[in-house]
Amino acid sequence: MTQRMPMGAHDISNIGLILAAASLAVSVVVYAFTKVGLIRDLFISMGRMGIQLGLVGLYLTGLFRLNHPLVNIGYVLLMMGAANYSVLKNTGLKQSMFVYTFPATLISVGAVGLYFMTLVFQPQPLYDARYLIPISGMLLGNSMNRTIITLERFYSSVRKDESGYSALIAMGATVNEATSSNLKTAYRAGLGPALANLATMGIVSLPGMMTGQILGGSDPSVAIKYQVAIILAIYVATDLSALLCITFSKRKGFTPYGFLNHDIFKGKSSAASGST
Amino acid sequence: MIQLDSITVQLGTQTIVNRFSLEIAKGDKVAVYGESGSGKSTLLKTLIGMHLPVNGRIVMQGLDFVPANLPTIRKEVFYLPQDILAQGEETAMDYLKAPFALAVNRGAMFPEMRLGELMATLRLKAETLTQPLGRLSGGERKRVGLLRGMLLNRAIILADEPSAGVDASNRDVIVNMLFRQSDATVVAVTHDEEFLSMADKKVQMHSHGMPDDTTDAHGRP
Numbered sequence: 001m002t003q004r005m006p007m008g009a010h011d012i013s014n015i016g017l018i019l020a021a022a023s024l025a026v027s028v029v030v031y032a033f034t035k036v037g038l039i040r041d042l043f044i045s046m047g048r049m050g051i052q053l054g055l056v057g058l059y060l061t062g063l064f065r066l067n068h069p070l071v072n073i074g075y076v077l078l079m080m081g082a083a084n085y086s087v088l089k090n091t092g093l094k095q096s097m098f099v100y101t102f103p104a105t106l107i108s109v110g111a112v113g114l115y116f117m118t119l120v121f122q123p124q125p126l127y128d129a130r131y132l133i134p135i136s137g138m139l140l141g142n143s144m145n146r147t148i149i150t151l152e153r154f155y156s157s158v159r160k161d162e163s164g165y166s167a168l169i170a171m172g173a174t175v176n177e178a179t180s181s182n183l184k185t186a187y188r189a190g191l192g193p194a195l196a197n198l199a200t201m202g203i204v205s206l207p208g209m210m211t212g213q214i215l216g217g218s219d220p221s222v223a224i225k226y227q228v229a230i231i232l233a234i235y236v237a238t239d240l241s242a243l244l245c246i247t248f249s250k251r252k253g254f255t256p257y258g259f260l261n262h263d264i265f266k267g268k269s270s271a272a273s274g275s276t
Numbered sequence: 277m278i279q280l281d282s283i284t285v286q287l288g289t290q291t292i293v294n295r296f297s298l299e300i301a302k303g304d305k306v307a308v309y310g311e312s313g314s315g316k317s318t319l320l321k322t323l324i325g326m327h328l329p330v331n332g333r334i335v336m337q338g339l340d341f342v343p344a345n346l347p348t349i350r351k352e353v354f355y356l357p358q359d360i361l362a363q364g365e366e367t368a369m370d371y372l373k374a375p376f377a378l379a380v381n382r383g384a385m386f387p388e389m390r391l392g393e394l395m396a397t398l399r400l401k402a403e404t405l406t407q408p409l410g411r412l413s414g415g416e417r418k419r420v421g422l423l424r425g426m427l428l429n430r431a432i433i434l435a436d437e438p439s440a441g442v443d444a445s446n447r448d449v450i451v452n453m454l455f456r457q458s459d460a461t462v463v464a465v466t467h468d469e470e471f472l473s474m475a476d477k478k479v480q481m482h483s484h485g486m487p488d489d490t491t492d493a494h495g496r497p
Binding site: 160166167168170173174177255256257258259 | 351375
């Protein structure tokens with residue numbers, strides 16, 4: 001079903017890379033002119049990005065050459081772990097919530113990934129690193145961003161009107177009933193950027209994967225089919241991941257008496273919450 | 277109706293309520309008062325399960341206050357928080373009706389018939405209902421909060437400063453409404469003179485884990 005790439009993209013020479021880096025001079029001038037004082041941060045961030053991607057290039061080369069099913073799956077699990085670490089870091093929840101968010105990611109990205117790998121992309125072999133790793137990476141990266149917004153908004157909105165929430169719980173509402181409006185708020189907040197991105201897809205920007213495939217020598221029609229399939233996979237996986245993360249995290253996020261468990265939040269103990 | 281048996285409540289490492297016992301009979305109106313930080317709200321929040329005693333026992337309506345009994349116990353409880361915040365564009369009417377959508381109130385109809393009468397008693401104007409909660413004054417929000425409880429008609433009312441920050445005339449309206457429910461057991465954290473003078477039981481809380489006093493209507497321990 002796939003057309004093998006007739007050739008790779010034209011290589012970038014070392015001088016070309018140096019010239020690419022030299023383009024940062026524009027940013028440096030802008031920062032100096034506006035006195036935003038971010039020049040140091042710019043170099044640190046860009047340097048780190050260069051090193052990270054350089055390393056990725058090295059071990060992806062090795063990974064693709066080895067192409068061992070267990071190693072490939074192990075690498076995907078590692079990416080999942082890193083994504084969950086990042087989710088919790090950015091939602092203000094304690095890292096101990098990992099035991100609830102990791103299974104949520106594993107199930108959502110695992111199930112959607114498996115469905116698309118076996119039925120849509122059908123690489124030979126199925127665990128081919130060239131497919132498995134970048135596709136899982138895209139599903140994970142997008143799920144991560146969506147989950148950060150959704151999970152953060154869910155708990156922060158319950159916290160914002162904790163007295164109203166508690167009043168409902170005290171009169172016999174279940175946690176699901178009392179958080180139904182929070183779930184709606186959180187889900188909408190997470191879905192907004194995803195829908196906005198879909199609306200301009202292909203008009204404002206060509207998706208990165210498609211650009212890469214076209215540069216790599218693929219027929220644009222093949223590249224577009226891949227892009228459509230991956231967008232669908234991302235959409236379903238992120239939806240599922242956001243919902244499961246909230247559902248699973250509720251087990252720890254609320255006490256057996258139904259109230260918000262402040263111990264899940266970073267940097268604030270339960271003692272500090274509420275008035276006496 | 278409510279029985280607290282030597283409960284100790286801690287927030288973090290700090291003891292807020294220390295070996296506190298209290299027996300509340302059906303229909304009792306109980307005032308919990310004391311200086312700020314003395315654990316009044318903590319006591320009330322312990323009665324809804326928001327804080328849990330590290331020691332002692334709570335019995336409500338003859339049932340141990342443990343998660344397994346909550347569905348039964350909470351059917352008869354109304355908790356009025358100190359602050360009633362607005363959620364988006366939610367109107368006062370949405371706020372009043374929300375509890376009737378809960379599974380626990382399945383079969384209970386929203387009592388349209390009593391609404392007008394209760395609103396008149398609470399001195400709330402009809403147009404208040406169509407206003408977003410956020411646009412009401414603090415005093416109106418307090419009365420709408422209490423109205424919610426009156427419509428639910430629960431046997432136990434737990435109120436956190438029900439009349440605080442309300443002007444004098446409306447304070448009396450709120451207090452009278454709470455006392456009018458002769459069958460309802462009311463526990464209120466309050467400094468309201470009138471509430472205190474009419475209360476069946478007065479509970480004074482002390483800070484720093486000192487023993488707490490309970491007196492009946494005649495000032496006897």
